[in-house]
Amino acid sequence: MASVKSPGLILKKIPFSDSSLILKVFTRESGLITLIAKGAKQPKSKFRGLLDFFTLDQFIYPEKSKSEIHTLMDAGLIREFPRLKSDPGRQSLGHVFMELYLKYMSEPAQSHPHYELLVERLEQLDEAGADFDPVLHLCDFLLGLCSLSGFSPQFTICVQCGREATGFRVRLDPDLGGPVCGACGGAGAGGSGIAFPGRLLRWLDRLQDSGVRAGRLPREEEVLAETFLLSFLGKHAGGARPMKSLDFYHEMLGAA
Numbered sequence: 001m002a003s004v005k006s007p008g009l010i011l012k013k014i015p016f017s018d019s020s021l022i023l024k025v026f027t028r029e030s031g032l033i034t035l036i037a038k039g040a041k042q043p044k045s046k047f048r049g050l051l052d053f054f055t056l057d058q059f060i061y062p063e064k065s066k067s068e069i070h071t072l073m074d075a076g077l078i079r080e081f082p083r084l085k086s087d088p089g090r091q092s093l094g095h096v097f098m099e100l101y102l103k104y105m106s107e108p109a110q111s112h113p114h115y116e117l118l119v120e121r122l123e124q125l126d127e128a129g130a131d132f133d134p135v136l137h138l139c140d141f142l143l144g145l146c147s148l149s150g151f152s153p154q155f156t157i158c159v160q161c162g163r164e165a166t167g168f169r170v171r172l173d174p175d176l177g178g179p180v181c182g183a184c185g186g187a188g189a190g191g192s193g194i195a196f197p198g199r200l201l202r203w204l205d206r207l208q209d210s211g212v213r214a215g216r217l218p219r220e221e222e223v224l225a226e227t228f229l230l231s232f233l234g235k236h237a238g239g240a241r242p243m244k245s246l247d248f249y250h251e252m253l254g255a256a
C-alpha cells in the first residue's frame with residue numbers, strides 16, 4: 001500500500017474510544033487532513049511521547065483511504081518549539097494561529113505556502129524575546145493568512161476616491177478592505193467600520209511589507225488593528241466564526 005511521509009503540525013486532538021486519538025493535522029504534502037492514531041492513549045503505544053502540540057512531527061499515512069479519516073501508520077519527532085510548549089502566553093497565541101486554520105480553511109486545503117506560514121510564524125513566536133508583543137504577532141499572522149488566501153486589505157488610499165488617506169482619523173471598512181477618507185465619509189460620519197488614527201494605518205502598511213519588524217504601537221491601537229483584521233478575514237472567508245482560543249488569548253492578554 002502506497003504511503004505518504006510528510007512533516008506536519010497537529011492543530012487539534014479529539015479523544016476517540018478509550019484508546020485512540022483523532023488528529024487534525026496540517027501537513028506539508030497533503031494540507032489539512034484527519035488522522036486516527038489507533039491505540040495512542042495506551043501506555044505501550046508506539047506514539048507515546050509523540051503527537052504533542054507545538055512539535056513538528058513526521059507523519060506516515062496511506063496515500064489513499066476509503067474514508068476521510070486516514071490511519072496514522074507511524075510518526076516521528078522532527079523538532080520541538082520548547083518555549084511555545086512551556087510558556088502559557090505564547091501557547092495561547094499559538095492556539096489562535098492553529099484555530100484560525102481550522103476555522104477558515106476546509107479540508108484538504110493543500111497548500112505549501114499555508115504550511116510554511118504556520119511553521120514560520122510558530123517558529124518566530126518560539127524565538128521571540130521575553131518582551132514579545134502578542135498583538136503584533138497576531139496582526140502579522142492575520143495579514144499573512146489573508147494574503148495567502150487571495151484577499152489583502154490595503155492601508156494607503158481611500159477605497160472610494162483613491163486619494164491618499166492621510167487624515168488624522170479615517171474609517172477602515174472591513175467590507176471594502178481599506179480606509180475611507182474624511183471627505184468620503186470617514187470617522188465621525190457614522191456608518192460601519194472602525195475609526196483609525198493615521199499612524200495606525202501607516203503601521204499596518206509597514207507590517208504588511210516587513211512583518212513583525214514594523215515595531216509596536218500602544219496596545220489599545222494595536223487591538224483596533226486586530227479587531228479590523230479579524231473582521232476583514234471573516235467577511236472575506238465566508239463569515240466570522242467564534243473561536244474559543246481567541247477568548248482564552250484575550251483573557252491571557254488582560255491578565256498580563
Ligand SMILES: [Zn+2]
Nearest residue numbers: 158161181184
Ligand atoms: Zn475618499
